[in-house]
Amino acid sequence: MEKTFKNLEIYKVKKAESVQEFYENLSLNRPGLTIPSLDTLYDVGHFNVFTRGNCGSTGPVSYNRKDYYKISLVIGEGILFYPDQQIVVDGPALLLTNPDVPYHWQAGSEAQSGYFCLFTENFIRNRNETLRETLFSRIKDHPVIHLSDAQATVFSEIFKKMMAEMDGEYIHKFDLLRNYIHLLTHEAVKICPVNEASKPTNASARLASQFIDLLERQFPIDSTDRVVELKTAHDFAAKLSVHVNHLNHAVKEVTGKTTSDHISRRIANEAIALLRYTEWNISEIGYCLGFEYPANFNIFFKKQTQSTPKAFRKV
Template structure:
């Protein structure tokens, strides 16, 4: 449950199943993001996919039957459905019918959020407890047409094709919201999953830090628990149950990631970075950074410049 499948892992598995396929370059993922669109028949097999988190979002048009293994749930899918997954929650797919058709697209957070922040509040974040939406045959035709256009766009040379693809993702989300069933029993969400998603979203909202006047307001599990109006023990238990990592581990990892980015991509001095990240004294930041990275901030920055 602690493992996170990366894009490299995904394409490695795809290459194993289809040796002739051309794997796209992933060198620009950190800067511009990444998107891929595929037919499910290329990727689905009789063996269940690994049960873990992914470091990318995924929207699937499932044509076929199977079982979605989700935290504290086994969700049965019959014939056709939409599946929305995000990097916060682990899952696995087990096919139960021979036919596994349809499409899926996967994309990184920076691909979509840098250009369309509204999706952060979209179905991708709100379908925490049950990410499956059953659809009718008529609705299947609507989503098939969108995915077909996305596939053609991926293969085309239009200079603004990635803007088009972002718009298609937005269209899928809106069409899904229109057909989302009103059955409250179906939409009942697992409380731990919902709370974990709220915590992750609240954590991510604080980043990136854009100026030396921007100081982190939420730095401890108690800070987040107070913001979410829950007891800190309840928050810690939910986050550990769903992700396999403690609330503190998530916070420390995200602060470390931001520290690395600020040291690498700004000219702010270490004291300024320490202040923005909520450390009262630079010495405390140095101790924290050395514990996480086994070197001081100055040594990391110097090594980055020299390399």
């Protein structure tokens, strides 16, 4: 396999691939593919599952971030290009990728099979548990988990059940599919002990990790008496005792997104949860999330979700 990948060039793509772009790219190799409606992308989120086919590529390899999570059961040879490393796969493996890290899969053999599923953060998150606190986040430092044939069979059966549910008419099938995602991650955790997770390897990675942890500790908001305290990059920089420019540089270098992007996305996700799962009025929700005036909350929410809080709650 070394000869296959020896002369490849890597080009970083700054813009993250959206779910819409994923389907457009997939349809190039699968002409009969019907792109599903993405109307609920900003509300309940999106999930889908597919079989893997021949996915070899020619020419330079490009890799970028995605706006979704992806779990793949890979049967076939290849390399996962990851920041600062290339992980060789020469047998059955589970690939777990997330929106914060750019990557690219390069097939090394013509025979490629298996399955993969993709889902957005708001699909898997429930009211009291953010995705970073789920099992899936606990194995985020293990993008490739090598499998025995017996282990590959276990994961294959789960993916087959996912595909059967997607084709079925069960009214609560997406709740069941969320459980299958958790089952996949439980099986992955058993194979890959979390206490062996790799640690941040440089100062930027450590600072970015501290920022993310500090951001997440503010949520969920479980009472109207609680108000988000850290709302800007300057707030976080002061709390971490670093200059705001240093923090911004570290976060962008490691995740590909700005500090403000992370803060806005997390506040928007919490706003969605509060609108959906509580009976608090919109002014109370906005105030808890750091917006003194309802109009400012409305502007922020519409920018993030293309819907006003009032319209979102009515859906």
